[in-house]
Amino acid sequence: MTRVQVEFDSDIFSTLRRSPQEVAREMRLAAAVIWYAQGRVSQSRAAELAGVSRAEFLDLLSESGVSTCQETLEDLDEVLARG
Structure with missing residues (x-):
């Protein structure tokens, strides 16, 4: 697994009222939703990236307003025309 490191000013965590771990999780969830919405990853792959089940990911999409x-x-x- 490849690790990505992102740096923030330390006050962002108090501003967001989130721990660094919570921010990292939210970033993974947001990336998975965005990449799925863009058609870059499947639901299964996005759920895996987000670290949730596919059912949980579907709920997350609904909460985010993403189809x-x-x-x-x-x-x-096209699918119907092919029979």
């Missing part, structure tokens, strides 16, 4: 379906209507029409 759980990445397919467009055109994609679905």
